[in-house]
Amino acid sequence: MTQAYDIAIIGGGIMGCGTALRVAKGGMRPIVLDQGDLGQGASGVNAGTLSLQIKRVKLMPYALKGHAEWESIGDAVGFRKTGGYTVAFTEREAELLHERQTLKAEAGAPITFVSNNALRAAEPHLSHKVRAASYCPDDGYANSSLTGQYYRAQLRDNGIDYKERAAVTTIAGSAGGFELGTSKGVISATRVLLAAGAWLKPLAALLDVELPVQARINTVSVTERMPPLTSTVIGHATGLLTMKQKANGTVLVGGGWQGRGMPQEGRGEVLSSSVAPNLALAQYALPDLAKARVLRSWTGFEANVPDFYPLAGALSGVEDAYVLGCVRGGYTIGPYIGKLMGDYILGREPELPLFDPGRDFTKDVI
Amino acid sequence: MIRLVPNQSDSIQRAPLVDFTFNGRIISGHMGEAVFTALTRAGVLHLRDAPADGAPRGAFCCMGLCQECVVEIAGNSVESCRQPLSEGLAVLSVTRGKHG
Amino acid sequence: MAEPFDIAVLGAGPAGANAALEASRLGCRVVMIDEQSHAGGQVWRAKSAAVLSAPETPETSAGNQLRKAVSQSAIAHLGDARVWQIEQVPEGWSLQILVGGRSETIIAKALVLATGAREFVQPIPGWTLPGVIGLAGATSLMKQALMPPGHRTVVSGSGPLVFFVASEIRRLGGTVAAVVTPNSRMDWIGALPSMCRRPDLMWRGMVWMADLMLARVPIFWRHAVSDVRGEDAVSSVQISKLGPDWTPLRTVKTVTSDSVCLGNGLIPALEAAQLAGLEITHAPELGGWVPKVAKDGSTNLRGVFMCGDGVGIRGASAAEIHGKLAGLSAAEFTGKQVGLQKNRLYARYAAASSFGLAMTALSVPRPGLEKLATPQTIMCRCESLSRDQLLHEIEAGAASTNAVKSGLRAGMGPCGGKFCQTAIARLVASTKGLEEGAVPPHTARPPLRPVPVSALAGDFAYSDLPIPKPAPL
Numbered sequence: 039m040t041q042a043y044d045i046a047i048i049g050g051g052i053m054g055c056g057t058a059l060r061v062a063k064g065g066m067r068p069i070v071l072d073q074g075d076l077g078q079g080a081s082g083v084n085a086g087t088l089s090l091q092i093k094r095v096k097l098m099p100y101a102l103k104g105h106a107e108w109e110s111i112g113d114a115v116g117f118r119k120t121g122g123y124t125v126a127f128t129e130r131e132a133e134l135l136h137e138r139q140t141l142k143a144e145a146g147a148p149i150t151f152v153s154n155n156a157l158r159a160a161e162p163h164l165s166h167k168v169r170a171a172s173y174c175p176d177d178g179y180a181n182s183s184l185t186g187q188y189y190r191a192q193l194r195d196n197g198i199d200y201k202e203r204a205a206v207t208t209i210a211g212s213a214g215g216f217e218l219g220t221s222k223g224v225i226s227a228t229r230v231l232l233a234a235g236a237w238l239k240p241l242a243a244l245l246d247v248e249l250p251v252q253a254r255i256n257t258v259s260v261t262e263r264m265p266p267l268t269s270t271v272i273g274h275a276t277g278l279l280t281m282k283q284k285a286n287g288t289v290l291v292g293g294g295w296q297g298r299g300m301p302q303e304g305r306g307e308v309l310s311s312s313v314a315p316n317l318a319l320a321q322y323a324l325p326d327l328a329k330a331r332v333l334r335s336w337t338g339f340e341a342n343v344p345d346f347y348p349l350a351g352a353l354s355g356v357e358d359a360y361v362l363g364c365v366r367g368g369y370t371i372g373p374y375i376g377k378l379m380g381d382y383i384l385g386r387e388p389e390l391p392l393f394d395p396g397r398d399f400t401k402d403v404i
Numbered sequence: 405m406i407r408l409v410p411n412q413s414d415s416i417q418r419a420p421l422v423d424f425t426f427n428g429r430i431i432s433g434h435m436g437e438a439v440f441t442a443l444t445r446a447g448v449l450h451l452r453d454a455p456a457d458g459a460p461r462g463a464f465c466c467m468g469l470c471q472e473c474v475v476e477i478a479g480n481s482v483e484s485c486r487q488p489l490s491e492g493l494a495v496l497s498v499t500r501g502k503h504g
Numbered sequence: 505m506a507e508p509f510d511i512a513v514l515g516a517g518p519a520g521a522n523a524a525l526e527a528s529r530l531g532c533r534v535v536m537i538d539e540q541s542h543a544g545g546q547v548w549r550a551k552s553a554a555v556l557s558a559p560e561t562p563e564t565s566a567g568n569q570l571r572k573a574v575s576q577s578a579i580a581h582l583g584d585a586r587v588w589q590i591e592q593v594p595e596g597w598s599l600q601i602l603v604g605g606r607s608e609t610i611i612a613k614a615l616v617l618a619t620g621a622r623e624f625v626q627p628i629p630g631w632t633l634p635g636v637i638g639l640a641g642a643t644s645l646m647k648q649a650l651m652p653p654g655h656r657t658v659v660s661g662s663g664p665l666v667f668f669v670a671s672e673i674r675r676l677g678g679t680v681a682a683v684v685t686p687n688s689r690m691d692w693i694g695a696l697p698s699m700c701r702r703p704d705l706m707w708r709g710m711v712w713m714a715d716l717m718l719a720r721v722p723i724f725w726r727h728a729v730s731d732v733r734g735e736d737a738v739s740s741v742q743i744s745k746l747g748p749d750w751t752p753l754r755t756v757k758t759v760t761s762d763s764v765c766l767g768n769g770l771i772p773a774l775e776a777a778q779l780a781g782l783e784i785t786h787a788p789e790l791g792g793w794v795p796k797v798a799k800d801g802s803t804n805l806r807g808v809f810m811c812g813d814g815v816g817i818r819g820a821s822a823a824e825i826h827g828k829l830a831g832l833s834a835a836e837f838t839g840k841q842v843g844l845q846k847n848r849l850y851a852r853y854a855a856a857s858s859f860g861l862a863m864t865a866l867s868v869p870r871p872g873l874e875k876l877a878t879p880q881t882i883m884c885r886c887e888s889l890s891r892d893q894l895l896h897e898i899e900a901g902a903a904s905t906n907a908v909k910s911g912l913r914a915g916m917g918p919c920g921g922k923f924c925q926t927a928i929a930r931l932v933a934s935t936k937g938l939e940e941g942a943v944p945p946h947t948a949r950p951p952l953r954p955v956p957v958s959a960l961a962g963d964f965a966y967s968d969l970p971i972p973k974p975a976p977l
Contacts, residue, residue, distance in 0.1 A: 075904055078907070078910065082910055138974075167966075184911065185910075186910050186911065187900070187902065190900065191901075262481060262918055275974075276972075277974050278974075286456075305781070308950050310589045314961065317957050317961050319969055319971070321957050321961045322961075322966055328956070329957070331481055331954035331957070332955050333917075333920065333951075334920065334949045336949045346975075405718065405719065407674075407718070411674065411676075411677050413650075413675075414677075416557070416558045416559075417556040418554055418555055419554040434554035434555075436554040437552050437554030437649055438552060438648065438649065449634035449635045449737045449738075454888050455888075456887050456888035459632060461632060461634060461885075462634025464641060465637075465638050465640075466641035466645045467546060467622075468539055468953070469622060469919060471886070471918035480956065488552075489554070
């Protein structure tokens with residue numbers, strides 16, 4: 039005998055769990071299904087950077103709200119508002135920094151440009167080769183590896199069912215809903231939300247919908263514990279470096295350097311040809327990092343569609359099916375856009391507009 | 405007493421002794437041996453404190469895997485079970501990350 | 505770009521060195537990479553440069569013979585080199601190697617993984633105290649430095665290693681305070697039929713035991729060290745009687761000592777195989793999780809071969825033969841004719857394995873052993889995580905080693921989980937009522953060993969960094 043849920047949410051990352059919490063609060067009975075453990079996809083392996091300086095201009099209102107969400111979660115996810123500097127080492131990068139950060143400031147992020155003296159006073163270990171820098175006091179980080187632990191507790195405390203290691207292999211429409219075949223039995227639900235990140239494409243294909251989802255394979259590395267080297271989040275004008283030292287002394291280095299692999303094969307491979315320049319750039323910015331030993335490098339699949347804006351709304355062509363994902367800056371924005379999605383599913387007007395998954399991705403329509 | 409396994413410790417020839425320091429204390433060891441074996445012979449087993457709880461730690465796996473015997477030499481983290489001893493080597497306990 | 509080799513062999517122990525020798529003999533261009541300066545692996549580890557001369561042992565003779573063969577061969581032997589990453593490339597396989605503080609690339613058409621074993625040590629109260637070393641660690645110490653671990657040592661663990669270590673301590677002038685083993689005399693009698701295949705080793709073992717008895721060293725059969733005490737270092741240990749499934753029953757004795765050797769069997773070192781992409785499977789009789797490898801060392805990955813204890817703990821003699829098989833298979837892959845040479849080795853491999861597997865069977869921990877860990881016992885040494893903390897996380901829903909790692913950092917420290925993941929997987933399995941085979945080790949990540957940022961960065965000019973286009977605005 040299968041139980042009927044109001045909604046089956048496929049994908050137990052930040053967005054799936056965030057939506058589940060919202061619809062449950064609104065009176066629905068959701069179930070969250072994940073092919074692995076909760077929060078072990080991009081939600082749990084990204085660099086945890088919460089920086090407004092690397093958010094897309096048009097997503098800034100969502101990012102500001104996302105920051106507030108993480109801040110309210112606080113210690114449970116290791117949230118720290120440290121402030122962050124973005125640095126430029128060449129004239130061209132300085133121009134880029136100025137152009138891009140000005141637009142982000144106009145979009146509402148409290149970003150200012152700072153003098154080299156101010157930068158050195160705040161970050162004495164940073165390279166003296168910095169030519170220009172911007173600062174955002176709201177920037178910081180959270181500990182992405184706590185995502186699973188946090189949402190597992192949230193689902194449990196709110197009485198929400200979830201199944202881990204339950205890959206969805208079939209979705210059949212039935213009278214008044216869907217029947218989902220999973221590795222842990224059949225699940226019936228009135229609605230379905232696809233929130234499976236980089237695995238959205240094969241999942242949507244189960245409903246005969248083609249989503250043009252691709253994945254970037256971002257690399258992150260972490261060092262052993264080091265003496266205090268930096269107290270803020272450090273970024274690079276191109277966005278190709280994010281770096282922060284955690285409270286325990288380890289230094290986390292990211293910046294979107296690409297590994298290889300396919301989400302379907304379940305294995306993202308680290309490429310030494312990406313790790314080496316990523317760490318070289320980090321060492322260039324923070325010379326004392328040279329003596330740190332890298333303990334671990336890994337990759338995470340970051341899903342996107344051709345216009346690099348989110349998929350968030352009703353899945354075109356299938357009644358009562360929804361999709362949420364492909365949010366650039368998804369870690370920051372995730373908890374907030376999950377709430378918006380939940381409101382939409384509950385039939386309420388979301389506070390900020392969603393992003394029609396049926397739009398023409400080749401045109402600039404956002 | 406009859407020994408089926410003879411004590412052969414006297415028939416082992418070792419390289420000359422050299423001095424090095426551990427946290428400033430002068431210790432001698434044989435040139436070219438692993439730093440940790442020289443420290444062990446000198447009775448220095450406590451090499452560092454665990455960063456998370458401050459408990460004493462020393463060499464454990466003796467083959468470069470466990471990282472328990474890591475010491476600091478010239479600012480670098482070095483496995484003392486793999487670091488050959490040389491005259492005047494200044495070896496320090498790792499104190500990194502104690503603030504966390 | 506580095507010059508491509510026909511075959512890169514990772515590990516220079518009995519398996520790796522024999523693989524390299526066979527392939528080289530057949531005319532392959534072979535590079536053999538190992539962390540140690542000299543070939544021999546852990547079992548035939550060479551003495552350090554600080555030992556000018558010492559009496560020969562069967563281990564040093566076997567090692568010297570191997571080292572001589574390697575030095576007389578055309579093998580490019582890269583010692584003091586640590587592989588930190590393995591990647592498939594169009595030419596075959598690329599290895600990133602840390603050597604002399606720099607990271608270098610080696611490319612080969614075929615890869616032979618001969619990464620050997622490491623030790624499982626059951627966590628017990630006080631096992632993190634200075635003065636406690638692994639049982640295999642003690643062999644490494646004594647083989648390289650020809651010195652005992654302390655003045656007065658308790659030697660505790662399963663299988664034959666515990667008697668070898670005790671005997672070596674006595675040979676090198678140390679005192680054995682006690683030998684403690686979870687095995688019973690009956691366990692050993694049960695292993696006799698397999699041991700008869702190696703009368704030489706059986707004889708050595710009997711000499712070790714007889715010597716200990718003559719010296720009145722207490723041997724505690726079916727016991728374990730249940731607590732190590734001391735302030736800054738070991739001062740005493742408690743010994744407990746074990747039940748038939750090795751559950752600790754009661755403390756029977758306190759022994760003073762300044763050093764303790766602890767070990768509960770070897771486990772295959774898998775990380776390199778996992779990074780290369782080999783599938784793994786659970787085989788308790790082989791020491792735990794093992795990669796899927798055929799008896800001739802071939803795998804389902806093109807150009808990847810694996811041999812020795814890394815594919816299951818069968819011991820040094822089996823590893824030598826398996827190494828030859830893998831070397832032949834790899835040579836065959838690169839286009840050499842090997843004819844029937846492999847066929848002649850299979851029977852010898854099976855015979856040698858039978859002895860090794862009997863020893864492994866004595867060492868494999870029984871389910872009760874994990875009860876030696878009390879709620880406060882540290883399980884993850886790097887992050888000082890207690891059994892209680894882990895249990896709480898598992899009970900809160902973390903049902904895999906990856907989930908426990910993410911939630912608590914168990915396995916994120918400098919050792920990368922090498923000394924906690926077996927015990928943690930076992931705890932997940934027993935708490936969740938799962939088979940151990942349903943709880944695989946956490947996902948392997950590079951680097952295989954810690955690598956300094958400076959080595960990764962190398963000498964570079966900022967303008968040469970391949971910085972891609974910035975992300976969309």
